[in-house]
Amino acid sequence: MDDADEALALRARSGEREAFASLVRRHQDRVFGFLLRMLGNREDAMDLTQDAFLKAWNALPGWRPEARFTTWLFQIARNAALDLLRRRGSLQFVSLDDPPQQGDAQDPRDAGPLPEERLADRQRIDLLQRALAALPAGYREILLLRELENMSYTEIAATLGIQEGTVKSRLARARAAVLDNYRHHAGRSPDDLSA
Amino acid sequence: MTYPHELHPSDEQLSAYQDDELDAAAHRRLGAHLAACPRCTARIADFAALSADFALLPPESPGVDLAGVIEGRLTAAPGRPRTTPRAPGWYGLLPLGIGAAASLALGIALGVALPTGGAALHRPVALTVFDPFPPGSLCAGRDACYARGALSSGVMR
Ligand SMILES: [Zn+2]
Numbered sequence: 570m571d572d573a574d575e576a577l578a579l580r581a582r583s584g585e586r587e588a589f590a591s592l593v594r595r596h597q598d599r600v601f602g603f604l605l606r607m608l609g610n611r612e613d614a615m616d617l618t619q620d621a622f623l624k625a626w627n628a629l630p631g632w633r634p635e636a637r638f639t640t641w642l643f644q645i646a647r648n649a650a651l652d653l654l655r656r657r658g659s660l661q662f663v664s665l666d667d668p669p670q671q672g673d674a675q676d677p678r679d680a681g682p683l684p685e686e687r688l689a690d691r692q693r694i695d696l697l698q699r700a701l702a703a704l705p706a707g708y709r710e711i712l713l714l715r716e717l718e719n720m721s722y723t724e725i726a727a728t729l730g731i732q733e734g735t736v737k738s739r740l741a742r743a744r745a746a747v748l749d750n751y752r753h754h755a756g757r758s759p760d761d762l763s764a
Numbered sequence: 765m766t767y768p769h770e771l772h773p774s775d776e777q778l779s780a781y782q783d784d785e786l787d788a789a790a791h792r793r794l795g796a797h798l799a800a801c802p803r804c805t806a807r808i809a810d811f812a813a814l815s816a817d818f819a820l821l822p823p824e825s826p827g828v829d830l831a832g833v834i835e836g837r838l839t840a841a842p843g844r845p846r847t848t849p850r851a852p853g854w855y856g857l858l859p860l861g862i863g864a865a866a867s868l869a870l871g872i873a874l875g876v877a878l879p880t881g882g883a884a885l886h887r888p889v890a891l892t893v894f895d896p897f898p899p900g901s902l903c904a905g906r907d908a909c910y911a912r913g914a915l916s917s918g919v920m921r
Binding site: 586589590591593594597598601602605606614615618619622623626690693694696697698712715716717721722737738740741742744745747748 | 775776779780785810819820829830831834837838
């Protein structure tokens with residue numbers, strides 16, 4: 570828990586713009602990075618980062634200190650991202666949480682090792698970015714919140730407005746989806762990977 | 765048998781184990797299974813490798829100080845308490861401006877009338893219509909709609 574955020578947010582809530590400017594400086598990189606990876610381009614990420622902070626400023630009177638400021642801020646940012654993806658028509662309406670169909674696929678544990686030893690960091694980054702871009706937004710966001718923002722399941726549940734049990738299952742499916750994507754590309758040559 | 769209904773723990777359990785989000789007993793039980801099961805150990809290793817890949821992603825930054833940009837946009841727009849109407853465009857936003865001004869006046873009046881109140885009492889009454897949900901949460905199917913229900917049922921801490 571970062572009490573400094575909450576103290577600044579309380580001051581910003583009562584109208585102190587300097588306190589809000591400090592919050593922007595503390596979090597602009599995180600929010601921008603999250604939005605960039607959600608949306609895939611810097612221009613949209615830049616616009617939405619600004620929009621998210623402006624919305625946060627306007628909504629701060631409704632913020633309560635019981636809600637961690639960063640969790641609340643990321644709720645705003647992800648809602649903005651989903652709205653844009655929806656307007657673009659790139660939000661996929663897929664079930665993120667239904668149990669997988671019986672006999673759907675081979676057990677991934679029997680699928681053989683991933684080619685991690687053979688890939689250089691640059692290739693691994695390309696592979697991950699490609700996999701993230703191919704994921705439904707709901708999987709992408711939960712992975713980003715966990716792996717990059719290091720949020721606990723409780724914090725992710727609050728940010729996404731879902732139960733912790735759903736965080737647990739969705740995160741597992743999101744990870745499995747990335748690993749499936751890795752395997753799908755693992756058969757290709759390294760040149761294909763960076764294409 | 766440690767996992768009576770299935771030979772191996774589920775991905776969900778392995779993923780939560782990786783995140784250290786299982787309770788102590790489940791964590792211990794799964795740890796014991798892993799010690800004896802190369803198959804699940806390999807799956808956990810895949811999850812760990814994936815986390816390591818995320819750690820390789822370069823940090824991103826907008827490359828400018830957005831606080832200044834946002835300050836400029838706030839100055840150009842009305843809408844929050846205690847923001848004095850300095851911007852020339854403020855009067856152009858009537859009738860919204862009238863409402864805001866009335867609210868501001870009422871808020872100040874309340875603040876004067878209730879000097880022992882906390883900061884919240886100084887806020888214009890109109891702003892209490894803000895619901896606690898962040899803006900922009902339009903619904904588009906189950907995954908976009910769950911925020912309201914879950915938040916109102918107290919998931920938010
Ligand atoms: Zn096993």
